[in-house]
Amino acid sequence: MQPSPSKTDQAGLKNSRVRQKNIQIILQAAEDEFVASGFKGASIRDIAHRAGLPKANVHYYFNSKVELYGAVLNHIMELWQSVFSGLNPDDDPATALRQFIRAKMKYVLAHSNASRIFSSEILHGGQHIKDHLQPFNDWIQEKSGVIRGWIEQGKMKPVDPIHLLFTIWATTQYYVDYGPQVASVLGKEELESEDVEAYTESICQMILGGCGINS
Amino acid sequence: MQPSPSKTDQAGLKNSRVRQKNIQIILQAAEDEFVASGFKGASIRDIAHRAGLPKANVHYYFNSKVELYGAVLNHIMELWQSVFSGLNPDDDPATALRQFIRAKMKYVLAHSNASRIFSSEILHGGQHIKDHLQPFNDWIQEKSGVIRGWIEQGKMKPVDPIHLLFTIWATTQYYVDYGPQVASVLGKEELESEDVEAYTESICQMILGGCGINS
DNA sequence: GTCTATACTTGGATAGAC
DNA sequence: GTCTATCCAAGTATAGAC
Numbered sequence: 001m002q003p004s005p006s007k008t009d010q011a012g013l014k015n016s017r018v019r020q021k022n023i024q025i026i027l028q029a030a031e032d033e034f035v036a037s038g039f040k041g042a043s044i045r046d047i048a049h050r051a052g053l054p055k056a057n058v059h060y061y062f063n064s065k066v067e068l069y070g071a072v073l074n075h076i077m078e079l080w081q082s083v084f085s086g087l088n089p090d091d092d093p094a095t096a097l098r099q100f101i102r103a104k105m106k107y108v109l110a111h112s113n114a115s116r117i118f119s120s121e122i123l124h125g126g127q128h129i130k131d132h133l134q135p136f137n138d139w140i141q142e143k144s145g146v147i148r149g150w151i152e153q154g155k156m157k158p159v160d161p162i163h164l165l166f167t168i169w170a171t172t173q174y175y176v177d178y179g180p181q182v183a184s185v186l187g188k189e190e191l192e193s194e195d196v197e198a199y200t201e202s203i204c205q206m207i208l209g210g211c212g213i214n215s
Numbered sequence: 216m217q218p219s220p221s222k223t224d225q226a227g228l229k230n231s232r233v234r235q236k237n238i239q240i241i242l243q244a245a246e247d248e249f250v251a252s253g254f255k256g257a258s259i260r261d262i263a264h265r266a267g268l269p270k271a272n273v274h275y276y277f278n279s280k281v282e283l284y285g286a287v288l289n290h291i292m293e294l295w296q297s298v299f300s301g302l303n304p305d306d307d308p309a310t311a312l313r314q315f316i317r318a319k320m321k322y323v324l325a326h327s328n329a330s331r332i333f334s335s336e337i338l339h340g341g342q343h344i345k346d347h348l349q350p351f352n353d354w355i356q357e358k359s360g361v362i363r364g365w366i367e368q369g370k371m372k373p374v375d376p377i378h379l380l381f382t383i384w385a386t387t388q389y390y391v392d393y394g395p396q397v398a399s400v401l402g403k404e405e406l407e408s409e410d411v412e413a414y415t416e417s418i419c420q421m422i423l424g425g426c427g428i429n430s
Numbered sequence: 431g432t433c434t435a436t437a438c439t440t441g442g443a444t445a446g447a448c
Numbered sequence: 449g450t451c452t453a454t455c456c457a458a459g460t461a462t463a464g465a466c
Contacts, residue, residue, distance in 0.1 A: 018449080038339060041255025043441055054451050059443060119392070120338055123331055124253060126395050137400050157424070162400065163417035170389035171382050177334070178385075180341045185352050185377065202378035209372070210421030233431080258459060269433050274461060 023061055025051045030072050031113045038120055039069055039128065069128060073121065076114040077132045083107050087143045093156045094213040098204050101168055105200050108176040115176045140165055157212035164211070171203050238276055240266045245287050246328045253335055254284055254343065284343060288336065291329040292347045298322050302358045308371045309428040313419050316383055320415050323391040330391045355380055372427035379426070386418050 029050035033042045044065060048055045062068035086100040108115040121129045140162060147161035175182060175196070183191050208214045244265035248257045259280060263270040277283035301315040323330040336344045355377060362376035390397060390411070398406050423429045 022449095036339060037255040038253035038335070039256065040252045044443085045441065055442085056444080056451060056453095057449090060449075060451095063443090065442070116338055120253070120335065122396050123335055123338070123392050124251060130395075130399070133396065133399055136396075140400050159421060160413065160417045163414055164421070166389065166393075166397065166414075167386050167418065167421055170385045170393075174381065174385035174388070177338050180345075181337050181348065181351075182381065184345070184348055185355050198375065199378055199381075202375045203382065206374060206379070206382055206422060206425030208425075209427060210424035212424060237431095259461085260459070270460090271433060271435095271462080272431090275431075275433095278461090280460070 019061075022051075022053070022057070026053070026058055026061055026068070027072060027075060030068055031117065034069065034072060034120070035113050035116050038124065040124075042069075044068075066128070072117065073129055073132065076111075076118055077129075077135070079107075079111055079114055080118075081135055084139065087146050089146050089149050093147075093150045093211065094208055097168075097208060097211070097213075101172065101204050101207065102200060104168060104172045105175070105196065105203075108172055109196065112176045112179070115173060119173060119177045155213070157210075159211055164207070168203075168207060171207075175199055234276075237266075237268070237272070241268070241273055241276055241283070242287060242290060245283055246332065249284065249287060249335070250328050250331050253339065255339075257284075259283075281343070287332065288344055288347065291326075291333055292344075292350070294322075294326055294329055295333075296350055299354065302361050304361050304364055308362075308365045308426065309423055312383075312423060312426070312428075316387065316419050316422065317415060319383060319387045320390070320411065320418075323387055324411065327391045327394070330388060334388060334392045370428070372425075374426055379422070383418075383422060386422075390414055 026047065030042070030047050032050055033047045037043070037046075042065070044058050045055055047068070048058045051058065058068070062071060083103065084100070086103060087096050118129075126133075143165060144161035147156075147159075147164060150156050151158050151161075175191075179191060182195075183189065186195065188195070205214065241262065245257070245262050247265055248262045252258070252261075257280070259273050260270055262283070263273045266273065273283070277286060298318065299315070301318060302311050333344075341348075358380060359376035362371075362374075362379060365371050366373050366376075390406075394406060397410075398404065401410065403410070420429065
């Protein structure tokens with residue numbers, strides 16, 4: 001239920017701007033809180049605190065915790081969809097896969113909170129996201145077809161296309177989701193851009209090697 | 216703080232048996248609850264309900280939620296440590312890596328709850344587990360040395376050993392943690408043993424291929 | 431050792447003043 | 449559109465009867 005527009009155009013515009021700004025602040029705060037505590041563990045109180053707003057203000061923009069979580073997940077799913085257009089039939093497999101791995105890696109690093117919330121949601125049963133997963137499944141089916149085509153044309157070794165996509169997804173996701181552990185193993189406080197570069201290159205080497213298309 | 220033993224040997228033994236049994240039941244219920252809701256989202260009330268015990272009974276055995284969670288994490292870490300003795304200097308890399316991937320896969324499937332709680336804990340910052348990660352880091356360092364040795368002996372292509380171990384860890388973990396999504400993509404309700412076998416074989420093929428030691 | 435009753439805190443959500 | 453005050457449910461933890 002949205003609040004009714006203000007009475008004057010001027011006020012309407014101003015309120016609209018305030019509204020957009022507040023919604024963005026709340027969504028950002030909610031992301032941080034959901035990352036830290038998971039859906040059930042997150043509290044509106046802490047989200048409001050992170051946003052620097054009173055609790056009731058959060059409820060004013062989002063009627064319930066589920067609705068707010070849904071908005072965060074929606075935002076995340078939109079981000080995913082906007083990213084992956086790579087892997088097309090006429091591409092060279094080695095180039096296309098390498099570019100795709102780099103794009104996915106760049107994406108999860110740029111949106112690490114989104115990436116973690118997505119993982120957490122799936123990990124805890126995916127009840128709030130299962131209705132949004134269809135575009136994903138469609139995307140995987142489509143790209144599997146492309147990879148299958150490459151294999152039939154003898155451009156790469158026969159590898160199960162879906163498992164290949166899972167492997168790329170898993171290895172890139174892992175770097176962000178398990179970031180603290182990875183850093184701990186490398187003996188660092190935080191991961192740096194050289195680490196990212198080295199890891200990305202290793203993944204490319206292994207996956208392309210596994211497909212028999214190592215440059 | 217443990218309750219004092221009972222006054223008689225007979226009662227002591229009986230209570231001890233009851234005690235062990237109840238602790239096991241509670242730990243099992245706690246695992247299920249932590250998987251479903253994460254640490255902060257889990258409630259003692261629901262854990263007690265899953266265990267078929269009154270709330271206060273859980274508090275009798277575990278003074279606080281943090282202590283109970285710690286016990287669950289301890290149990291999980293002990294399980295990890297007991298598993299991975301593979302990857303030794305004199306092994307054939309292809310055989311050893313293949314066996315290791317299979318062992319890890321078998322392990323996460325047999326202990327999927329443990330696997331998910333571990334992932335969830337790392338994902339949400341790892342505050343409760345960071346003191347337990349040292350044996351892990353040591354293990355990775357040790358096995359990295361073994362892999363480095365294989366590379367120096369020309370037994371496999373030069374691949375960053377730590378990244379190789381991460382890749383194996385990530386791909387096997389993924390299959391369990393993202394189980395529902397994987398199943399959804401494959402158009403199934405639940406994953407079956409053939410799916411596991413096929414996925415494991417694909418991972419082996421890709422990773423061994425990436426190391427230039429495909430059989 | 432077990433469990434009911436309860437103290438105290440936090441969380442989600444709303445009413446209503448401004 | 450904003451925010452204080454408040455309701456009520458759920459949460460952790462404990463006291464104390466049995």
